[in-house]
Amino acid sequence: MGPVCYKDDEILTLIEDKYDPIHEEASTWKIGRFKHGIRDTRLPHRPYKVFQLETDDDLLVLKCKIRPVLVIREIESDWRVPEKYFHDTWLCLPLFSYKNRHSQRYVLSDQMLQVPHRFYFPPGNPGLNEECAGLINELQCIPETNLYPRKCFCDIRDPKMDRPVQLCDKAFQAVVGHIAQFLPEVTISDESLEWYEFFRDLVSEEISKVLSP
Numbered sequence: 001m002g003p004v005c006y007k008d009d010e011i012l013t014l015i016e017d018k019y020d021p022i023h024e025e026a027s028t029w030k031i032g033r034f035k036h037g038i039r040d041t042r043l044p045h046r047p048y049k050v051f052q053l054e055t056d057d058d059l060l061v062l063k064c065k066i067r068p069v070l071v072i073r074e075i076e077s078d079w080r081v082p083e084k085y086f087h088d089t090w091l092c093l094p095l096f097s098y099k100n101r102h103s104q105r106y107v108l109s110d111q112m113l114q115v116p117h118r119f120y121f122p123p124g125n126p127g128l129n130e131e132c133a134g135l136i137n138e139l140q141c142i143p144e145t146n147l148y149p150r151k152c153f154c155d156i157r158d159p160k161m162d163r164p165v166q167l168c169d170k171a172f173q174a175v176v177g178h179i180a181q182f183l184p185e186v187t188i189s190d191e192s193l194e195w196y197e198f199f200r201d202l203v204s205e206e207i208s209k210v211l212s213p
Contacts, residue, residue, distance in 0.1 A: 001127065001148040003064040004094040004140060010035065014059035024050040031061065066148070068095040068127045070134060070167070070175065075141060088144040093175070095121055095132040107131060108211070112204045116182045119175055126150045126165040134175065136182050174199040 011034040019027045027050075051059060069092040077087050098107055110120040110133055119134040127150045150165045167175070177196025 001066055001150065002069045002092060002094075002142045003146055004067050004069065004092075004138065004142075005062045005064045007138075008063070012061035014061065024048060029059070034058070034060065068132065068150075069093060069142065069147075070095065071147070072139075072176070072179075074144075089141040090144060090147060092140055092142050092147075093119070093134045093136065093179070094138045094140065095128070095134050096138075097130040097132050108207055112207050113178055113200045116178075119178045136179055139179075170195045170199075 013032050013034045014029040015032050017028040017030045048059075053059065072091040072093060075089045075091060077089070078084065080087060107120070109115060110118050113119070117136040119136065121128060121132040121134060123130050123132075166172075173192045173195040177192045178200075180192070180196075
């Protein structure tokens, strides 16, 4: 589980209302629309410590929801403080549950892997009570400290034995294979390609049998 941010069509930003440089926590801010060029109205060369904001950065309003995510790969970056501080994040695939607006045929097309930017996840897995789609167009890097792994309780008397729930290798290869189909000029091979093609052909064949008159 992790915080997944939403990408709204219109971006909102915060601008100064009453700024207290000594006690920044007591400052107040107003909401503005980013497209209106709010950057020009903000005082130049003012870093905000409470927001860890550097000069010429902007404050944006983001909405997020704690939802299931599939962690793909760990990323260690020392971009902020080279060779001294490594910031640990994970590339994550957010999972969204289907709603009433999604027809059964819509869901079936995802089960057959016909849409490059969606991967179907069945219900019944830990943390998944409903059918879900992994939205590849919503791939996000989430700091490790903000992730809340679902765990399987190997021994309730010994919490140290808890382990995060994970996909089996073959299922994970199928997901990675589908993600590769979405990226231009990226090819997969060996086990990833083998299991992706096997899984895709298998579900397509089974669903086609159901849909046949």
